[in-house]
Amino acid sequence: MISIAFDLLGGDKAPEETVRGLVLAMETRSDFITYAVATKDVFDRYQKILNPFLSSGRLKEITCENVFEMDDEPVKAWKEKKGSNLHKMVDLVNEGFASGCISLGSTGGCLVAGTLGIGRLKGIERPAIGVLLPSKQGGFLLIDAGANVDVKPKNILDFARMGSVYMKFLGFEDPSVGLFNVGEEKSKGDRLRQESYELLSRSDINFVGNMEGKDAFFGKCSILVCDGFIGNIFLKTTEGVSDYLRYEMRDAIRQSFMTRLGGMLLYPALARIVKRADYSNYGAAPLLGVKKVFLIGHGRSGRIAAKNAILQTVKLCSENLIEKVKIVGES
Amino acid sequence: MISIAFDLLGGDKAPEETVRGLVLAMETRSDFITYAVATKDVFDRYQKILNPFLSSGRLKEITCENVFEMDDEPVKAWKEKKGSNLHKMVDLVNEGFASGCISLGSTGGCLVAGTLGIGRLKGIERPAIGVLLPSKQGGFLLIDAGANVDVKPKNILDFARMGSVYMKFLGFEDPSVGLFNVGEEKSKGDRLRQESYELLSRSDINFVGNMEGKDAFFGKCSILVCDGFIGNIFLKTTEGVSDYLRYEMRDAIRQSFMTRLGGMLLYPALARIVKRADYSNYGAAPLLGVKKVFLIGHGRSGRIAAKNAILQTVKLCSENLIEKVKIVGES
Structure with missing residues (x-):
C-alpha cells in the first residue's frame, strides 16, 4: 500500500x-x-x-x-x-x-x-515547479512557475523535458512545448531566450517555437517553458486579472434588479468558468x-x-x- | 493651431x-x-x-x-x-x-x-513605453511595456520618473510607484530588481516598494515600473487572460435558453466591463x-x-x- x-x-x-x-x-x-x-x-x-x-x-x-x-x-x-x-x-x-x-x-x-x-x-541541476492552467484545449503546463530566478539554457531544456514527461504521464499525447517569449520570431527576446531556442530546436521534444502568454490559453502548446521569474510573474498576473474580472463581474451583477436576475440565470455557467479558471481546482504543482x-x-x-x-x-x-x-x- | x-x-x-x-x-x-x-x-x-x-x-x-x-x-x-x-x-x-x-x-x-x-x-538613455491599464482605483501605468529588453537600474529609475510626470499630467496626484517584482520583501527578485529597489528608495518619487502584478489591478500603485521584457509579458498575459475569460463567458451564455436570457439581462453591465478592460479604449501608449x-x-x-x-x-x-x-x- x-x-x-x-x-x-x-x-x-x-x-x-x-x-x-x-x-x-x-x-x-x-x-x-x-x-x-x-x-x-x-x-x-x-x-x-x-x-x-x-x-x-x-x-x-x-x-x-x-x-x-x-x-x-x-x-x-x-x-x-x-x-x-x-x-x-x-x-x-x-x-x-x-x-x-x-x-x-x-x-x-x-x-x-x-x-x-x-x-x-x-x-x-535545477528542479522546477510545474503548474497546470486551463486552456481551450484542456490545459497547459507552465514550467518553471517560480523555483529558479536565474537560469541557463540547459536548465530551460531540462524544464521542457521534465514537463513533457509529466504531461505524457497525465495523458497528453506527444505534448508540444512553446518557449515563453515576447514574440514568435526566432530572433526575439534576450540572450537566454535565443540560446534556449537553439537548444530546444535540436532536442528530442516536440518543440513548436516561441510562444506568447496569450497563445497558451488558446491551446497553441501543451507546455509553456520559461525561467521561474517570468513564470511567477505570468502566474500572478493570470491570477490578478482573473480576480479583477471576477470582482468587476460581481459588481456588474449587483447593479440592478435586472442584472441580478441575469446573474442568477447565468450562475451555473459562470460557476463552471470560475471553477475551471481557479487553480486550486487544478490540483497541486509538482516540484520536478x-x-x-x-x-x-x-x-x-x-x-x-x-x-x-x-x-x-x-x-x-x-x-x-x-x-x-x-x-x-x-x- | x-x-x-x-x-x-x-x-x-x-x-x-x-x-x-x-x-x-x-x-x-x-x-x-x-x-x-x-x-x-x-x-x-x-x-x-x-x-x-x-x-x-x-x-x-x-x-x-x-x-x-x-x-x-x-x-x-x-x-x-x-x-x-x-x-x-x-x-x-x-x-x-x-x-x-x-x-x-x-x-x-x-x-x-x-x-x-x-x-x-x-x-x-532609454525611452520607454507607458501603457494605461484599468484598476479598481481608476487605472495604472505600466512602464516600460516593451521598449527595452535589457536594462540597468538607472533606466528603471528614469522609467519611474517619466511615468510619474505622465500620470501627474493625466491628473493623478502624487502618483505612487511600485517596482514589479515576484514578492513584496525588499530582498526579492534578481540583481536588477534589488539594485533598482535601492535607487528608487533614494529618489524623489513616491516609491511604495515591490509590487506583484495582481496588486496593480487592485489599485495598490498608480505606476508599475519594470523592464520591457517583463512589461511585455505582463501586458500580453493580461490580454490573453481577458480574451480567454471573454471566450469562456460567451460559451457559458450560449449554453441554454436560460443562460441566453441571463446574458441578455446582464449585457449592458458586461459590455461596460469589456469596454473598461479593453485597452483599445484606453488610448494609445506614449513613447516617453x-x-x-x-x-x-x-x-x-x-x-x-x-x-x-x-x-x-x-x-x-x-x-x-x-x-x-x-x-x-x-x-
Missing part, C-alpha cells in the same frame, strides 16, 4: 481545511496510508474526527515542534528550524516511510525542503527534478483542493512518476 | 479604420491640423470623404512610397526603407510641421522611428523619453480607438507634455 506524508500546517487555511481535506481524501480512497505532520495541539483539537483513521492504521500522527511560517526566509529557516513540519515531512520520505509528500505551505519553504532536504535527481514525489499545493486551498492534492500525490506515487522523470537527467 | 502627423497605414485594420478614425477625430475637434501619411492609392480611394478637410486646410496629404510592414525587422527596415510611412511621419515632426505624431503600426517600427528618427531627450510627442496605438484599434488616440496626441502636444518630461533627463 502507498504511504504519503502530508503537512497539516501548510496553507492559509490550515489546519482546519487541511484536516478536513485529509479526511475527505481518506474517505474517497481507502488504499493509502498518510503520515500527517502537525504540532501536538492540532492533533488534540481534531482527535475526534481523526480517531477512526488512527485506529484503522491508515493514519499516523507525526508531531513536530517547530513550524515553517509563510514569512520565514526559506534557506535560513531550513537551517535554524530543525524538527519543523517540513523537516519531519522530508524525513518521512528520506527514511522510506512515505513514497512522496505534499504541503500547501510556503512555496519557498517547500522548494528548500525539496532541493536540500530530498535532493536533486542525478543530472538535473527531485528524488521523490513532492507536491506544492496552492496556499489558498480549501478542503476540496486539499483533498484533490492528496489524492494526486497518491496517484503520482503509485504510478511511479519519478522513474519516468529520472530518465531526463540520465540521458 | 496644433499640427500633428498621423500614419494612416499603421495597424491591423488600416487604412479603413484609420481613415474613419481620423474623420471622426476631425469632426470632434476642429482646432488642429493633421498631416496624414499614406501611399497614393489610399488617398485616391478615400478622396471623397477626405475632401472636405483637405479643402478647409485642416488635412494635408503626405504621400510615401515605402511601407513599414508588421514583420519587418525594425532596425534593418529603418535603414533600408527610406521614404516609408514612418520616415515621412518623423520628418514632419523633425522639420517642425507637426508637434507630435501617432501610429497604430508595428511597435518595433515605432520604437526605432522614435529613438533613431526623432531622438532621445538629453539625459534619457524622445524629443517629441510620439504615441503608439494598439494594432487592433478600430475607428473609435483611432479617434481617441489622435485626440490624445493633440492634447499631449497642446499641453506640452515634453517640457515636463524633459526635466527628468535634466535633473
Whole structure:
C-alpha cells in the first residue's frame, strides 16, 4: 500500500481545511496510508474526527515542534528550524516511510525542503515547479512557475523535458512545448531566450517555437517553458486579472434588479468558468527534478483542493512518476 | 493651431479604420491640423470623404512610397526603407510641421522611428513605453511595456520618473510607484530588481516598494515600473487572460435558453466591463523619453480607438507634455 506524508500546517487555511481535506481524501480512497505532520495541539483539537483513521492504521500522527511560517526566509529557516513540519515531512520520505509528500505551505519553504532536504535527481541541476492552467484545449503546463530566478539554457531544456514527461504521464499525447517569449520570431527576446531556442530546436521534444502568454490559453502548446521569474510573474498576473474580472463581474451583477436576475440565470455557467479558471481546482504543482514525489499545493486551498492534492500525490506515487522523470537527467 | 502627423497605414485594420478614425477625430475637434501619411492609392480611394478637410486646410496629404510592414525587422527596415510611412511621419515632426505624431503600426517600427528618427531627450538613455491599464482605483501605468529588453537600474529609475510626470499630467496626484517584482520583501527578485529597489528608495518619487502584478489591478500603485521584457509579458498575459475569460463567458451564455436570457439581462453591465478592460479604449501608449510627442496605438484599434488616440496626441502636444518630461533627463 502507498504511504504519503502530508503537512497539516501548510496553507492559509490550515489546519482546519487541511484536516478536513485529509479526511475527505481518506474517505474517497481507502488504499493509502498518510503520515500527517502537525504540532501536538492540532492533533488534540481534531482527535475526534481523526480517531477512526488512527485506529484503522491508515493514519499516523507525526508531531513536530517547530513550524515553517509563510514569512520565514526559506534557506535560513531550513537551517535554524530543525524538527519543523517540513523537516519531519522530508524525513518521512528520506527514511522510506512515505513514497512522496505534499504541503500547501510556503512555496519557498517547500522548494528548500525539496532541493536540500530530498535532493536533486542525478543530472538535473535545477528542479522546477510545474503548474497546470486551463486552456481551450484542456490545459497547459507552465514550467518553471517560480523555483529558479536565474537560469541557463540547459536548465530551460531540462524544464521542457521534465514537463513533457509529466504531461505524457497525465495523458497528453506527444505534448508540444512553446518557449515563453515576447514574440514568435526566432530572433526575439534576450540572450537566454535565443540560446534556449537553439537548444530546444535540436532536442528530442516536440518543440513548436516561441510562444506568447496569450497563445497558451488558446491551446497553441501543451507546455509553456520559461525561467521561474517570468513564470511567477505570468502566474500572478493570470491570477490578478482573473480576480479583477471576477470582482468587476460581481459588481456588474449587483447593479440592478435586472442584472441580478441575469446573474442568477447565468450562475451555473459562470460557476463552471470560475471553477475551471481557479487553480486550486487544478490540483497541486509538482516540484520536478527531485528524488521523490513532492507536491506544492496552492496556499489558498480549501478542503476540496486539499483533498484533490492528496489524492494526486497518491496517484503520482503509485504510478511511479519519478522513474519516468529520472530518465531526463540520465540521458 | 496644433499640427500633428498621423500614419494612416499603421495597424491591423488600416487604412479603413484609420481613415474613419481620423474623420471622426476631425469632426470632434476642429482646432488642429493633421498631416496624414499614406501611399497614393489610399488617398485616391478615400478622396471623397477626405475632401472636405483637405479643402478647409485642416488635412494635408503626405504621400510615401515605402511601407513599414508588421514583420519587418525594425532596425534593418529603418535603414533600408527610406521614404516609408514612418520616415515621412518623423520628418514632419523633425522639420517642425507637426508637434507630435501617432501610429497604430508595428511597435518595433515605432520604437526605432522614435529613438533613431526623432531622438532621445538629453539625459534619457532609454525611452520607454507607458501603457494605461484599468484598476479598481481608476487605472495604472505600466512602464516600460516593451521598449527595452535589457536594462540597468538607472533606466528603471528614469522609467519611474517619466511615468510619474505622465500620470501627474493625466491628473493623478502624487502618483505612487511600485517596482514589479515576484514578492513584496525588499530582498526579492534578481540583481536588477534589488539594485533598482535601492535607487528608487533614494529618489524623489513616491516609491511604495515591490509590487506583484495582481496588486496593480487592485489599485495598490498608480505606476508599475519594470523592464520591457517583463512589461511585455505582463501586458500580453493580461490580454490573453481577458480574451480567454471573454471566450469562456460567451460559451457559458450560449449554453441554454436560460443562460441566453441571463446574458441578455446582464449585457449592458458586461459590455461596460469589456469596454473598461479593453485597452483599445484606453488610448494609445506614449513613447516617453524622445524629443517629441510620439504615441503608439494598439494594432487592433478600430475607428473609435483611432479617434481617441489622435485626440490624445493633440492634447499631449497642446499641453506640452515634453517640457515636463524633459526635466527628468535634466535633473
